[in-house]
Amino acid sequence: MTTKEAVLQALRSCSGQYISGEELSTQLNVSRTSIWKAIKALREEGHTIEAATNNGYMLIHNNRRLTESEIRQGLSENNRNIEIHVYDSVTSTNSEAKRLALEGAADGTLVVSGQQTAGRGRLGRSFYSPKEGIYLSVIIRPRFDVSKSVLITCAAAVAVAESVKEIAGKDARIKWVNDVYVDDGKVCGILTEGMTDFESGQIEAVIIGIGVNTDVSNFPDDLKRIAGAVDGDYSASELAGAIASRTIDYAHNIEERTFIDSYRSMSTVIGKKITVYKGQYKVNPEDEIEGAAAEVKTIDDDGRLIVVYEDGTEEALSSGEITIRM
Numbered sequence: 001m002t003t004k005e006a007v008l009q010a011l012r013s014c015s016g017q018y019i020s021g022e023e024l025s026t027q028l029n030v031s032r033t034s035i036w037k038a039i040k041a042l043r044e045e046g047h048t049i050e051a052a053t054n055n056g057y058m059l060i061h062n063n064r065r066l067t068e069s070e071i072r073q074g075l076s077e078n079n080r081n082i083e084i085h086v087y088d089s090v091t092s093t094n095s096e097a098k099r100l101a102l103e104g105a106a107d108g109t110l111v112v113s114g115q116q117t118a119g120r121g122r123l124g125r126s127f128y129s130p131k132e133g134i135y136l137s138v139i140i141r142p143r144f145d146v147s148k149s150v151l152i153t154c155a156a157a158v159a160v161a162e163s164v165k166e167i168a169g170k171d172a173r174i175k176w177v178n179d180v181y182v183d184d185g186k187v188c189g190i191l192t193e194g195m196t197d198f199e200s201g202q203i204e205a206v207i208i209g210i211g212v213n214t215d216v217s218n219f220p221d222d223l224k225r226i227a228g229a230v231d232g233d234y235s236a237s238e239l240a241g242a243i244a245s246r247t248i249d250y251a252h253n254i255e256e257r258t259f260i261d262s263y264r265s266m267s268t269v270i271g272k273k274i275t276v277y278k279g280q281y282k283v284n285p286e287d288e289i290e291g292a293a294a295e296v297k298t299i300d301d302d303g304r305l306i307v308v309y310e311d312g313t314e315e316a317l318s319s320g321e322i323t324i325r326m
């Protein structure tokens with residue numbers, strides 16, 4: 001941990017109270033000058049740190065601010081050194097991650113933004129990305145083959161649901177394949193994209209893009225009907241770090257499928273009657289398109305949805321869209 005990160009941790013642990021420069025320097029066993037430099041760097045990064053003569057420093061908690069040092073604190077030990085790019089606003093973190101991947105960005109590189117001006121969703125849809133949200137993309141240099149792509153998306157959904165529980169204390173559930181819900185609202189969408197080397201036909205990088213709503217009160221009415229938010233008093237940076245870290249760990253160990261039992265237990269669709277849409281998709285929620293009635297038997301170890309149609313035939317779905325019938 002760098003001095004800057006240690007100072008941030010110490011300031012957070014005495015939240016709402018001042019801590020003197022001397023105390024910080026004794027606690028962290030570094031010079032007063034190093035403390036001063038760390039405070040300066042943290043302020044430059046966007047943290048508000050008040051200084052009062054004779055009292056020392058106090059961190060003013062802004063729990064929705066995305067800063068590199070706080071995101072790093074949310075990462076597990078083995079991901080502590082990943083490259084992190086933080087923006088106030090970008091077109092799309094997936095597009096930015098793709099650009100970085102083309103320039104040779106390393107496995108595990110993380111792109112985080114507080115807003116997107118051209119957020120992308122699945123099936124060519126746009127993803128509404130106002131500043132009340134956390135948008136992130138992780139670059140994975142695959143150690144697996146393309147057939148694992150559904151699993152990657154399942155892994156990311158579990159990473160989100162577990163992190164939401166850990167950091168924000170909310171129970172999240174997953175609608176196959178990759179929508180995360182809290183109560184009845186969709187709080188997160190995931191878009192996984194592959195970059196293929198045209199000559200070798202090999203996957204060069206997988207970009208896992210994750211968008212989490214933190215407040216939907218200003219969403220347009222049509223989105224408000226389906227969207228939910230991970231609200232409450234938690235650090236957005238910590239949540240971003242926890243999600244990224246779990247996603248990287250699960251992706252690196254995809255063959256072990258350590259997340260698949262959690263995926264099944266958090267599923268909203270197992271045992272439910274659904275409508276399956278294949279080939280054509282709803283662009284708007286109110287679009288009327290033809291689907292086939294089925295019941296979900298289970299989700300297999302490859303993340304495929306095992307459905308039984310009304311005529312008794314069974315199918316394993318790797319992609320497509322479903323709605324739950326009431």
Ligand code: BTN
Pocket residue numbers: 091092093094095116118119120121122123125127135136137188189190191209210211212
């Ligand atoms: C969906 O629900 O259709 C998937 C939405 C995925 C949105 C995320 S936000 C971060 C990343 N950047 C994008 O442009 N899209 C993904």
